[in-house]
Amino acid sequence: MPRLSNDQEQAKPAIVFTDVTKTFQINHTSSLKETVIAAVKRKNLKSSFNAVDHLSFEVPEGQSIALLGRNGSGKSTTLKLLSGVMRPDSGWIRTRGRVAGLLEVGAGFHPDLTGRENVYLNAAILGMSKEETDARFDSILEFSEIGEFIDAEVKRYSSGMYSRLGFSVAVHTELDVLLVDEILSVGDAQFRKKCTAKMKEFQASGKTMFIVSHNANQVKELCERGIVLDHGKMVFDGPIDEAVEYVRAESLDDLKSPFEIHESVYDLYADNPARWGMPTGPAERVTANGGGYVQHFARGVITYSETTGANGLVNGFFSEAYRQAGGPQGAWGFLAGAPHGSYRDAGVRELPFQNGTAEFTVANGIEFVPNP
Secondary structure: OOOOOHHHHHOOEEEEEEEEEEEEEEEOOOOHHHHHHHHHOOOOOEEEEEEEEEEEEEEEOOOEEEEEOOOOOOHHHHHHHHHOOOOOOEEEEEEOOOEEEEOOOOOOOOOOOEHHHHHHHHHHHOOOOHHHHHHHHHHHHHHHOOHHHHHOEHHHOOHHHHHHHHHHHHHOOOOOEEEEEOHHHOOOHHHHHHHHHHHHHHHHOOOEEEEEOOOHHHHHHHOOEEEEEEOOEEEEEEEHHHHHHHHHOOOOOOOOOOOOOOHHHHHHHHHOHHHHOOEOOOOEEEOOOOOEEEEEEOOEEEEEEOOOEEEEEEOOHHHHHHHHOOHHHOOOOOEOOOOEOOOHHHOOEEEEEOOEEEEEEOOOEEEEEEOO
């Protein structure tokens, strides 16, 4: 888990997932005939898969976090577990304060009721009293931009209208934790911009936000931390910029490169080839700083020396500064670990090298601190 700012380290956790698992059954037959044939042939009629597989993490109060991953990675299941819509098969989940949000377009709406009636229904599901809803109804209606359609049955609404009304109810709730599952991918650009502004207000007021989205620009704007899931397991937990780059990587199984991956960096590369991309050139022998190898990839660089071993760095502000400093042949020497720490809220993000530590702060940018 990434190092947090001092304020967040002292904050109580708003969300706690501890060794959570959720398993679903898949039926392999869809008719009585298929079931009989499969039974005769002694084929399995069902199989199970772990949508969430021993997942553990904590989110301190006031942190904005994005849950990322490809389709089928377990993001929406995790959010439904967090909201209480589903219960885990094992492990436990704790939340602090009132949790509200949108798990899907139209969640909590009854298609045969009007928009007005559904506002009260959805608000009640989110924990609001009738008196609270009465007091905020005009603001909900104004924010949603539904207008005269508020008294039409919602089954006649477009997905964008569902989105606007549902989000409007959620953000007018007295909440401590806001959950959002891809809801802002629906609707016009102007409304998405308004929703983003509203979520920034929540962020500024110290609310905790937990967002599932495929929109890289949106989560980078709203979140400071990203968790990446793959087949229900956590494969990355760190700063949002690095999390987005991790998800953007594609499978390289069917691609070929004219450049061989050097044996000294291969094991690190093979752990997650999609993170690094294809090699952009052959490995280069380095004679400075005790000697070793460096190889550049489409999404980062990996260095190796007998002293520090193999370490990699994805593209970003650190990698550009490292290149300008001469890479492993320069004063910084070979990579000696991975970035850690947060530069948010006047924090420091650090990256260890053979000959010192590179530190990044918003106030001073990147500075290299040599070993004593």
